[in-house]
Amino acid sequence: xEQAPRDPERQLQPAPLEPLGCPDAGLGAAVGxxxxxxxxxxxxxxxxxxxxFWLKKIEISVSEAEKRTGRNAMNMQETYTAYLxxxxxxxxxxxxxxxxxxxxxxYSEFELLRNYLLVYYxxxxxxxxxxxxxxxxxxxxxxxxxxxxxxERRRIGLENFLLRIASHPILCRDxxxxxxxxxxxxxxxxxxxxGFQLKRRFTDLKHYSDELQSVISHLLRVRAxxxxxxxxxxxxxxxxxxxxxxxxxxxxxMGDGLQSAGHHMDVYASSIDDIxxxxxxxxxxxxxxxxxxxxxxAVCRKHELMQYDLEMAAQDLASKKQQxxxxxxxxxxxxxLKGMTTKLFGQETPEQREARIKVLEEQINEGEQQLKSKxxxxxxxxxxAWADIERFKEQKNRDLKEALIxxxxxxxxxxxxxxxxxxxxxxxxxxxxAVLPPWPPKLLRL
Amino acid sequence: MAGGPKxxxxxxxxxxRDMPHPLAGSSSEEAVGGDSTPSPDLLMxxxxxxxxxxxxxxxxxxxxxxxASSSSLLNRLxxxxxxxxxxxxxFVIVDDPKKHVCTMExxxxxxxxxxxxxxxxxxxxxxxRRRYQDFDWLRSKLEESQxxxxxxxxxxxxxxxxxxxxxxxxxxxxxxxxxxxxxxxxTDHPVLSFNEHFNVFLTAKDLNxxxxxxxxxxxxxxxxxxHVTGGYKLRTRPLEFAAIxxxxxxxxxxxxxxxxxxxRIIKEEIEYLVELREYGxxxxxxxxxxxxxxxxxxxxxxxxxxCSTALExxxxxxxxxxxxxxxxxxLYSDSMKSVxxxxxxxxxxxxxxxxxxxxxxxxxxxxxxxVEKCQDRMECFNxxxxxxxxxWQNNKRQDFRQLLMGMADKNIQYYEKCLMxxxxxxxxxQEKQEAK
Numbered sequence: 001x002e003q004a005p006r007d008p009e010r011q012l013q014p015a016p017l018e019p020l021g022c023p024d025a026g027l028g029a030a031v032g033x034x035x036x037x038x039x040x041x042x043x044x045x046x047x048x049x050x051x052x053f054w055l056k057k058i059e060i061s062v063s064e065a066e067k068r069t070g071r072n073a074m075n076m077q078e079t080y081t082a083y084l085x086x087x088x089x090x091x092x093x094x095x096x097x098x099x100x101x102x103x104x105x106x107y108s109e110f111e112l113l114r115n116y117l118l119v120y121y122x123x124x125x126x127x128x129x130x131x132x133x134x135x136x137x138x139x140x141x142x143x144x145x146x147x148x149x150x151x152e153r154r155r156i157g158l159e160n161f162l163l164r165i166a167s168h169p170i171l172c173r174d175x176x177x178x179x180x181x182x183x184x185x186x187x188x189x190x191x192x193x194x195g196f197q198l199k200r201r202f203t204d205l206k207h208y209s210d211e212l213q214s215v216i217s218h219l220l221r222v223r224a225x226x227x228x229x230x231x232x233x234x235x236x237x238x239x240x241x242x243x244x245x246x247x248x249x250x251x252x253x254m255g256d257g258l259q260s261a262g263h264h265m266d267v268y269a270s271s272i273d274d275i276x277x278x279x280x281x282x283x284x285x286x287x288x289x290x291x292x293x294x295x296x297x298a299v300c301r302k303h304e305l306m307q308y309d310l311e312m313a314a315q316d317l318a319s320k321k322q323q324x325x326x327x328x329x330x331x332x333x334x335x336x337l338k339g340m341t342t343k344l345f346g347q348e349t350p351e352q353r354e355a356r357i358k359v360l361e362e363q364i365n366e367g368e369q370q371l372k373s374k375x376x377x378x379x380x381x382x383x384x385a386w387a388d389i390e391r392f393k394e395q396k397n398r399d400l401k402e403a404l405i406x407x408x409x410x411x412x413x414x415x416x417x418x419x420x421x422x423x424x425x426x427x428x429x430x431x432x433x434a435v436l437p438p439w440p441p442k443l444l445r446l
Numbered sequence: 447m448a449g450g451p452k453x454x455x456x457x458x459x460x461x462x463r464d465m466p467h468p469l470a471g472s473s474s475e476e477a478v479g480g481d482s483t484p485s486p487d488l489l490m491x492x493x494x495x496x497x498x499x500x501x502x503x504x505x506x507x508x509x510x511x512x513x514a515s516s517s518s519l520l521n522r523l524x525x526x527x528x529x530x531x532x533x534x535x536x537f538v539i540v541d542d543p544k545k546h547v548c549t550m551e552x553x554x555x556x557x558x559x560x561x562x563x564x565x566x567x568x569x570x571x572x573x574x575r576r577r578y579q580d581f582d583w584l585r586s587k588l589e590e591s592q593x594x595x596x597x598x599x600x601x602x603x604x605x606x607x608x609x610x611x612x613x614x615x616x617x618x619x620x621x622x623x624x625x626x627x628x629x630x631x632x633t634d635h636p637v638l639s640f641n642e643h644f645n646v647f648l649t650a651k652d653l654n655x656x657x658x659x660x661x662x663x664x665x666x667x668x669x670x671x672x673h674v675t676g677g678y679k680l681r682t683r684p685l686e687f688a689a690i691x692x693x694x695x696x697x698x699x700x701x702x703x704x705x706x707x708x709x710r711i712i713k714e715e716i717e718y719l720v721e722l723r724e725y726g727x728x729x730x731x732x733x734x735x736x737x738x739x740x741x742x743x744x745x746x747x748x749x750x751x752x753c754s755t756a757l758e759x760x761x762x763x764x765x766x767x768x769x770x771x772x773x774x775x776x777l778y779s780d781s782m783k784s785v786x787x788x789x790x791x792x793x794x795x796x797x798x799x800x801x802x803x804x805x806x807x808x809x810x811x812x813x814x815x816x817v818e819k820c821q822d823r824m825e826c827f828n829x830x831x832x833x834x835x836x837x838w839q840n841n842k843r844q845d846f847r848q849l850l851m852g853m854a855d856k857n858i859q860y861y862e863k864c865l866m867x868x869x870x871x872x873x874x875x876q877e878k879q880e881a882k
Contacts, residue, residue, distance in 0.1 A: 208735060211735050212732075212735060215728065215731055215732045215735065216732070218728050218731075219725075219728045219729070219732065222721065222724050222725045222728055223725060225721045225724075226718070226721045226722060226725050228721075229714065229717050229718035229720075229721050230718055232714045232717070232718070233711065233714045233715055233718050236707065236710050236711050236714050237711060239707045239710070240704070240707055243700055243703045243704055243707065244704075246696075246700060247696075247697075247700040247704075250693055250696050250697065250700075253843055254843055254846065254847075257847070257850070261850060396739075397738045397739055400739055401739070401742060401875050401876075404742055404743075404746060404875050405872065405875045405876065407746075408746075408749075408868045408869075408871055408872055408875065409872075411864065411868045412865060412868045412869055412872075415861040415862070415864045415865035415868065416861075416865060418857070418858075418861050419857070419858045419860070419861025419862050419864075419865060420858075420861070420862075420865075423854050423857055423858050423861075424858065426854065427851055427854050427855075
């Protein structure tokens with residue numbers, strides 16, 4: 001179901017945020033240093049500054065489009081368009097830009113990036129991609145994806161997409177986005193390793209259970225109103241009973257036929273109680289799944305909580321590691337109370353520092369153990385949960401099909417009762433005989 | 447001639463001569479002897495042949511019933527009891543409504559086609575156009591000239607503008623049917639069908655000119671009844687006419703109640719329909735969330751939609767076919783009651799004059815001429831009325847049989863449509879999902 005974890009920090013975590021200037025970032029170390037140089041206290045905290053640096057210092061362009069052929073997942077020949085993404089860093093001293101990265105990406109990779117962002121930043125309005133297929137085409141406009149005009153417009157759209165992400169205060173810091181711009185090979189595997197698709201499954205499940213709950217309760221409400229109205233229709237027919245009976249009293253030849261009709265109306269009117277009672281069983285079956293939706297939600301919630309717990313632990317660990325490293329190297333980038341007091345009240349002694357480092361190292365060890373076990377727990381949970389959800393889906397499909405079948409059978413037997421049995425019998429027995437004059441013998445056919 | 451169950455014949459009565467015995471069914475050895483009518487259950491078992499119409503409780507959902515089985519049977523039962531069909535020599539049809547827009551007004555005309563071999567008609571065939579007010583004129587003329595006879599009713603003259611659309615297809619069609627019925631009833635009447643005004647109505651190119659002439663071609667009876675002075679109070683209605691009067695009172699009352707109930711049913715059905723129209727689509731919405739259940743749920747949604755449409759058709763039929771006939775007979779009863787009253791007056795005059803003569807104690811043994819005339823008048827009136835009543839009763843039976851059976855048939859068709867819809871989704875619900 002999911003791949004073996006490679007890096008605990010990357011597995012089932014939220015989008016790995018790397019503060020700019022971190023040694024791992026790799027993107028223009030020069031840039032990072034610039035940012036760091038600007039003010040030690042506020043780097044890493046002031047996103048606006050980073051944002052501006054990002055925009056000022058980096059240029060992104062989708063400069064070319066190229067037709068390519070290759071083999072797809074089903075080993076079939078396919079033609080697609082690849083787009084060249086170039087990233088330049090701008091030296092702010094002389095305004096010259098230097099090409100730092102360039103790679104080719106196709107549309108499906110842009111999609112993958114966006115899907116990943118949607119899952120990991122559910123609270124963010126993620127910029128859209130240009131259309132996958134040519135829609136809203138007017139007469140002369142080509143609907144062909146390979147059409148050069150379409151490709152050109154798409155190129156512009158894709159560039160716009162990347163620029164929007166880059167200018168977004170939160171999205172721009174995403175590692176996967178960074179890798180998209182810089183790591184050509186293996187990027188897809190990296191994205192998939194985040195397990196975002198799995199996370200999406202849970203998100204989707206949560207949506208499904210919400211919507212299931214909503215639609216079933218709507219259905220039950222309307223069904224109740226339908227039942228109410230149907231009851232009214234049947235009961236009013238009952239009024240016919242008496243008047244037909246009274247009418248039959250004044251008629252000679254028609255009398256019996258009218259009497260029958262009246263009786264039939266009474267039977268009809270009283271049959272509704274049983275019909276509606278049977279329908280209640282159907283409603284009960286639906287209600288069960290209405291409540292099941294709540295149970296589904298509970299599973300999703302549990303997963304969310306575990307996720308959150310895991311994320312907090314990972315963040316905590318990362319921050320401790322950073323602190324430790326800073327203490328060891330003497331550079332201070334993260335904000336800490338100790339750092340502040342050190343500034344204000346003087347440096348601490350090497351012994352003090354050593355002591356602190358030791359404490360942190362212990363905490364880091366502990367943290368790593370905890371994270372490992374939490375991860376394990378998480379993976380177990382996901383595996384078991386998903387297995388049960390699959391089982392649940394099968395059960396639900398079976399049960400609901402059964403419920404619908406019995407509902408249909410109910411309707412069918414009601415239609416047959418009235419349409420094929422009672423009414424024709426009424427007509428033939430009562431009216432054909434009673435209302436008609438006797439068959440003129442001479443017209444009988446043999 | 448009796449083969450298997452035939453395809454649905456066209457609606458409307460068929461002459462007995464054209465049809466196999468409706469209960470003959472599929473097997474040819476229908477030894478229905480000419481001496482006795484078989485019992486109903488026997489008939490039913492035979493007539494459905496190998497079609498298992500009488501179902502055990504909770505029959506299998508697999509659709510064995512043919513949609514045509516019940517209602518085609520009933521169609522065959524829509525018999526034309528016209529035993530004198532062989533001797534009919536006058537045929538009248540009302541059809542082809544057309545809208546005329548003039549500066550002063552907009553109105554509808556109907557085409558009247560007449561075919562006749564009677565000597566009273568110069569040509570064998572006529573085709574004229576008439577509007578409602580022409581029919582109205584005809585009716586008053588008939589009442590005037592044939593006061594001892596029961597004149598059939600016309601559909602209501604006035605419709606509240608804004609509530610009913612006088613030019614809607616449904617309204618015009620309902621009216622056309624009623625006008626057609628009106629003329630057919632007159633056609634079937636041995637006396638009224640020979641009325642001069644009726645003849646002119648059917649044949650004249652320019653009816654208005656004739657109307658203006660004010661030619662009052664009254665029959666002898668009409669003439670005499672016209673001069674019956676009111677003001678004579680009848681002491682007691684003879685038993686047979688009292689019975690007729692009572693009958694008509696109760697009859698009209700019951701029909702009125704049935705009309706009200708029918709309207710109430712239609713109202714309830716419409717409200718039910720509103721809810722159904724919301725119910726079906728919810729299944730569609732649900733279907734959009736699902737994978738394997740998507741098709742079945744969509745099927746249920748479509749099924750409910752079909753049932754809703756079937757119900758709508760049934761409700762329309764009730765409004766267009768059932769209610770108008772009820773109202774027609776209520777109007778009929780009213781006009782018949784006035785004829786009864788007129789008869790009473792004729793009798794009252796006679797009795798009063800007779801009494802006056804008796805009181806005068808003249809030794810003229812001969813009854814004076816005018817009293818004789820009164821007696822004559824009364825006896826003719828009684829005879830005409832009795833004959834018309836019997837004819838009316840027969841027609842009423844026929845009309846109501848057709849009406850009630852027709853409504854039952856429409857109901858059967860409704861159930862058949864619903865049945866088909868529900869049966870068609872069973873395979874959908876039972877089918878196993880193939881690996882997609």
